[in-house]
Amino acid sequence: MYKAFLIKYGEIGIKGKNRYLFEYALMDQIKFSLRKVDGQFEVTKEQGRVYVEALTEYDYDEVIKALSRVFGIVAICPVVLCDNNEWSNLCQVTGDYMERTYPDQHLSFKVFARRADKSYPKKSMEIGADMGEYLLDRFPDMTVDVHNPDVALNIEVRERTYIYSISIPGPGGMPVGTNGKATLLLSGGIDSPVAGYMIAKRGVKIDAVYFHAPPYTSERAKQKVIDLAKIVAAYAGPINLHVINFTDIQLAIYDKCPHDELTIIMRRYMMKIAEHIALEEGSLGLITGESIGQVASQTMQSLRATNAVCTLPVYRPVIGFDKNDIVEISEKIGAFETSIQPFEDCCTIFVAKHPVTKPNVRAIERSEHHLVDVIDELLKTAIETRETILCE
Amino acid sequence: MEVYMDNAATTRAYPEVVQLMNKIMEEDYGNPSSLHMKGVEAERYIRRAREILAGILKVEEKELIFTSGGTESNNLAIIGGALANQRAGKHLITTRIEHASVYQPMMFLEQMGFEVTWLPVNAYGLVDLDALREAIRPDTILVSMMCVNNEIGTIEPIADAAAIVKECNPNTLFHVDAIQGFGKVVLHPKRIGIDMLSVSGHKIHGPKGTGFLWVRDRVKVQPLMLGGGHQKGMRSGTENVPGVAGMAKAAEIEYTDFENKLEYLYGIRSYFIEEIEKLEGTVVNGGKSRGSLNRPAEDQQDACAAPHVVSVSFQDIRAEVLLHALEETHVYVSSGSACSSNHPAISGTLKAIGVEKRYLDATVRFSFSFDTTKEEIDECVAQLSRLLPMLRRYTPGGRKRGGKRV
Numbered sequence: 001m002y003k004a005f006l007i008k009y010g011e012i013g014i015k016g017k018n019r020y021l022f023e024y025a026l027m028d029q030i031k032f033s034l035r036k037v038d039g040q041f042e043v044t045k046e047q048g049r050v051y052v053e054a055l056t057e058y059d060y061d062e063v064i065k066a067l068s069r070v071f072g073i074v075a076i077c078p079v080v081l082c083d084n085n086e087w088s089n090l091c092q093v094t095g096d097y098m099e100r101t102y103p104d105q106h107l108s109f110k111v112f113a114r115r116a117d118k119s120y121p122k123k124s125m126e127i128g129a130d131m132g133e134y135l136l137d138r139f140p141d142m143t144v145d146v147h148n149p150d151v152a153l154n155i156e157v158r159e160r161t162y163i164y165s166i167s168i169p170g171p172g173g174m175p176v177g178t179n180g181k182a183t184l185l186l187s188g189g190i191d192s193p194v195a196g197y198m199i200a201k202r203g204v205k206i207d208a209v210y211f212h213a214p215p216y217t218s219e220r221a222k223q224k225v226i227d228l229a230k231i232v233a234a235y236a237g238p239i240n241l242h243v244i245n246f247t248d249i250q251l252a253i254y255d256k257c258p259h260d261e262l263t264i265i266m267r268r269y270m271m272k273i274a275e276h277i278a279l280e281e282g283s284l285g286l287i288t289g290e291s292i293g294q295v296a297s298q299t300m301q302s303l304r305a306t307n308a309v310c311t312l313p314v315y316r317p318v319i320g321f322d323k324n325d326i327v328e329i330s331e332k333i334g335a336f337e338t339s340i341q342p343f344e345d346c347c348t349i350f351v352a353k354h355p356v357t358k359p360n361v362r363a364i365e366r367s368e369h370h371l372v373d374v375i376d377e378l379l380k381t382a383i384e385t386r387e388t389i390l391c392e
Numbered sequence: 393m394e395v396y397m398d399n400a401a402t403t404r405a406y407p408e409v410v411q412l413m414n415k416i417m418e419e420d421y422g423n424p425s426s427l428h429m430k431g432v433e434a435e436r437y438i439r440r441a442r443e444i445l446a447g448i449l450k451v452e453e454k455e456l457i458f459t460s461g462g463t464e465s466n467n468l469a470i471i472g473g474a475l476a477n478q479r480a481g482k483h484l485i486t487t488r489i490e491h492a493s494v495y496q497p498m499m500f501l502e503q504m505g506f507e508v509t510w511l512p513v514n515a516y517g518l519v520d521l522d523a524l525r526e527a528i529r530p531d532t533i534l535v536s537m538m539c540v541n542n543e544i545g546t547i548e549p550i551a552d553a554a555a556i557v558k559e560c561n562p563n564t565l566f567h568v569d570a571i572q573g574f575g576k577v578v579l580h581p582k583r584i585g586i587d588m589l590s591v592s593g594h595k596i597h598g599p600k601g602t603g604f605l606w607v608r609d610r611v612k613v614q615p616l617m618l619g620g621g622h623q624k625g626m627r628s629g630t631e632n633v634p635g636v637a638g639m640a641k642a643a644e645i646e647y648t649d650f651e652n653k654l655e656y657l658y659g660i661r662s663y664f665i666e667e668i669e670k671l672e673g674t675v676v677n678g679g680k681s682r683g684s685l686n687r688p689a690e691d692q693q694d695a696c697a698a699p700h701v702v703s704v705s706f707q708d709i710r711a712e713v714l715l716h717a718l719e720e721t722h723v724y725v726s727s728g729s730a731c732s733s734n735h736p737a738i739s740g741t742l743k744a745i746g747v748e749k750r751y752l753d754a755t756v757r758f759s760f761s762f763d764t765t766k767e768e769i770d771e772c773v774a775q776l777s778r779l780l781p782m783l784r785r786y787t788p789g790g791r792k793r794g795g796k797r798v
Contacts, residue, residue: 215716254786350786 001100002060002078005067006164007010007050008073010172015046024074025175025203026050032237033066046158051079064168065345071201071237073170077154080163084120091134097115098135098142101165109147109165114156114337174203176237181205182315183278184287185270186229186241188221190339191289191318193228195327199287200236207281208232208239208391210248210273224341228348229391231335238392242277245385246270249378250350256370259352263297263360266350266367267306267378276383277309285313291321301358308361329362394769395723399544399595400572400701400759406597409641413599413634424631427557427623434633441640448591448647449606450580458636460760462571462592463493465605466536466796468496469489469567469628471587473534474506480563481531487511487519487538489741494536494569496566511537516679516693517546517745524553528560537564539573539685543741543757544678545701547577550686554585554725556696565611565763571595571603575646575687576698584685593639596646597761627680641659646762653762658682660764671709671780676749700760703742705751708782710785714756721775726757742797771793 009026027043034041039058044051051068060078064159067076082093099105111129122130129151132144138358140264156162185206210225226241233239253265274286290298297306307314318326331337368375396404416437422430434640445518458467474484486498487773488510498508508526512520519537528535535557538591540547550568557566562610567588570579581589590609605785607613607626619628669676683696706714711727718725742752 215713215718215720218712218716251786 001080002054003081003096004051004053004079004162005063006077006079006162006390007052007067007073007076008077008167008170008330009050009072015376022072022175022178023050025178026070029070029072029175029237030067033070034063037062037066039063041078041281053081065331066169068170070175071171071203071235073176074172075167075170077164077167080235082161082231084117084157084159084161087122087130089157090161091131094153095135095138097138097163097165098153105139105141106151107141108143108148109151109153110144110146110147110149111135112152112154114154116158120157127157130371131155135297138312140196155210171201171235173201176203176235177205179203180284181204181207181241181280181282182239182285183274183283183286184239185209185274185289186210186225187289188224188228188339189289189325190323190330190336191291191294193232193289193335193339194326195287195289195315195317196232196239196335197235197333197335198327199315200232202234206232206236206239206287207278208281209244209270209277209332210241211244211270211273213250214245215248216247216250224338226389226391227338229389231333231338233392238390241391242280243387243389244273244382247372249375249382252371252374252378254350255368260354260356261359261364261367262350263355264302264305264351264364267297267302268364268368269375271306271314272309272384273379275312276379277386278312285315286310287315289318289326290316291318291323291326293316294323296355296357297355301360302356305361305364393722393768393771395761397764397772398724398726399761399764400545400728400757402600403597403761405599405638405672406645408645409598409638411651412641413638414580416637420633422633424633425620430460430666434631437633437637438631439681441636443593444448448479448579448643449582450500451582451606452609455609457607457623458631459603459605459627460601460632461594461603462491462569462590463475465571465590465603466493466569466590466618467497468613469590469607469693469721470472470534470536471613471644472496472613473565473567473588474501475613477533477565478506481529481533482506483509483526483532484510484537485511485524488511489513489517489543490536490538491542491569492536496764498536509529513546513741513744514693515745516696517541517544517548517741518696519548519553521549521552521556525556525560527773528557528564530561532561532564535564537566537568538581539568539570540571540576540698540701540740541678542572542701544703544745545572545698545759546678547573547683547696549686549696549697550586551584552759553772558585565747572698572701575643575761577739578650578702581606583610588613589659593635593642596639598639599635601782602632602639604639617659618635654699657760657762657764660769661699661702663695663766664758664760664769664773665771667769668702668776669772671777673780675705675783676709676750677703677705677742677745685798702758703755703758704758705755706755707751708784709754709780710783710787710797711754711756713783714779717779718772718775721779723772723775724760727733727755731795776788 023045030043040055042053042055070164081095082090109130111123111128115124151165178203182199182204184206196206203360208229212222229239229241250271255267293299406479420433422434424431424435432509442456445456446453482640484506504509511523539550539552554566557564565587568586569590571590571592574591587608589606590603617628622628665676679694679696681695715727
């Protein structure tokens with residue numbers, strides 16, 4: 001029944017002279033999201049609106065699912081199209097639309113008419129009034145309510161007439177690619193995919209780094225991270241996942257540094273490596289899934305200690321979230337089930353019984369000094385031998 | 393050199409099996425229920441498979457029900473057996489070291505109102521037969537016990553167990569999960585008083601997704617797959633012709649020249665254990681020498697081992713890490729403890745035989761096939777002796793016990 005979709009977008013509207021850039025980015029993302037959906041679609045822009053028109057048969061649910069993952073879309077309105085010929089024909093089509101969409105018919109409505117094509121014989125007001133009259137005649141149970149209608153029926157006359165009344169919420173945010181790129185430290189947990197999703201929602205393209213430590217972490221743990229990257233990529237667009245072999249660095253730390261500082265020192269080297277890759281790949285910041293106080297390495301003191309090794313800004317979108325809040329988003333984006341698969345990641349194996357919770361940066365630096373002979377070479381090798389996997 | 397020592401998980405199909413299945417899928421692809429020639433051809437493969445398998449077990453051909461594997465066979469025996477006989481009573485008996493495909497159906501039946509007695513085992517994993525004798529009641533309808541334990545390779549005294557069951561209550565059915573035992577011990581279920589026996593195809597170099605349940609004539613079992621009435625209504629669904637034929641072919645090969653192969657494999661096993669015990673900080677779990685289906689004499693309990701499974705605990709090593717480290721050198725093993733059930737009566741084999749807590753996470757299962765060579769054992773042991781000191785450097789206990797700082 002629906003031949004087109006009207007795409008409503010929010011924040012892009014206020015972007016002044018850059019607005020067209022955002023609109024084109026949105027259209028690109030829409031086209032990208034529809035590439036795996038069967039059927040042919042045309043994405044057009046006119047007078048501050050974006051339309052997706054289906055040129056062939058298609059699966060409605062698939063299209064809605066694809067579009068509701070495009071950042072920047074506030075709402076998706078499925079549209080019925082009608083050629084501009086006899087008025088009676090438009091009445092018929094509109095009436096049929098109402099009948100099918102609202103089988104119950106006990107409702108109030110208001111017609112919002114717009115006339116972009118000024119050569120159309122009726123004015124907007126007349127379209128509204130005449131269509132209201134037709135619908136009231138055809139459906140005795142319907143009433144008109146101009147202040148608080150149950151159904152806002154939109155009729156827009158362009159080169160054809162667009163009829164719509166349903167609005168399906170989109171994810172909001174801004175189109176990916178309008179705000180540069182950032183590098184996500186992706187583990188196999190719940191938090192980091194959510195963090196990546198949240199930053200991508202602000203229009204940021206995502207790159208990801210994963211620290212693999214065979215034989216302490218298994219191939220399946222790595223596959224899980226790839227799966228998570230793909231889940232985030234369904235919203236954020238293709239993600240380059242850089243897999244770093246972290247084993248030798250981890251063992252060196254274990255060998256030479258105090259065990260209660262293992263995690264914090266490990267985190268610092270992870271940040272260093274991530275920053276190095278970020279700068280190489282043109283990212284403008286790092287993203288982590290840290291949340292204050294969640295674990296020993298995420299106390300204020302620990303965050304300060306890990307932060308101290310980077311010059312790039314570190315974005316921590318879930319910093320003030322409780323675990324439950326994070327889980328909620330994780331479930332919403334479909335990552336939760338994958339995140340809770342029980343494969344060890346490198347954080348959980350080399351953990352001291354009582355890690356420091358209030359590390360002192362100077363003390364940590366002194367401990368790291370034990371590594372001075374080997375660490376540069378180890379970092380270099382880890383970065384150079386990384387494996388890059390395209391996740392989409 | 394690739395060393396596959398996880399044959400208790402699954403095996404590589406014999407080339408003859410693959411060849412036969414290929415031919416059936418490409419040429420003789422008919423449905424055995426079809427009336428035309430193509431159907432008759434396909435049916436012949438099923439008949440031939442029945443002949444072979446019944447011949448090995450010395451049972452009647454019509455007593456075999458082909459299934460999708462060991463799990464389905466166990467489910468059919470336990471749930472189907474309990475449902476069909478619940479008028480005679482609602483008491484079931486099994487052991488604390490069964491595979492999940494036995495204890496999960498048992499727990500399901502517990503929820504359905506049946507009562508289950510869980511028998512303990514001794515340090516070798518042998519089921520306590522006195523406890524079995526005491527547990528059998530007039531309303532006991534089914535006893536289920538495994539033939540060879542999948543985690544430590546103990547051969548259970550099922551012949552004695554069968555005798556006890558029939559002596560205490562002749563109406564009680566005795567089911568044996570022989571998924572690890574078939575192909576590694578000589579099994580003649582009818583002669584020792586078993587009523588049902590589960591077998592899987594892929595543990596004996598046959599295809600995955602195949603198996604069968606032998607059900608003694610006149611034993612009542614409620615079918616779980618309902619439909620077109622295939623296999624006399626006991627298991628509806630078009631027979632997996634290539635799978636069934638492949639499984640029978642594998643069984644035929646497995647049981648050819650069997651005594652010699654068994655001798656060879658027990659030799660491999662002893663050699664492996666000898667080499668393993670030379671390594672520092674290792675403990676071999678379960679019995680060490682050759683076992684049989686008959687209960688070993690009290691003073692010879694050590695002699696209860698199947699030829700193909702060796703469970704080893706490594707002091708100060710995490711099994712999963714060792715497994716992945718071995719994997720990097722193309723040696724494939726399994727971590728020892730599979731059971732993580734929440735049921736209070738089920739503890740997993742390692743816990744049930746009293747393995748110390750610190751070893752539960754430190755146990756690896758090595759499992760062989762008749763194709764395992766001495767060279768492969770040497771390679772595996774060489775990798776172990778290289779890896780163990782290295783891995784112990786990075787565990788707290790290992791360092792305390794003299795691992796060197798580098």
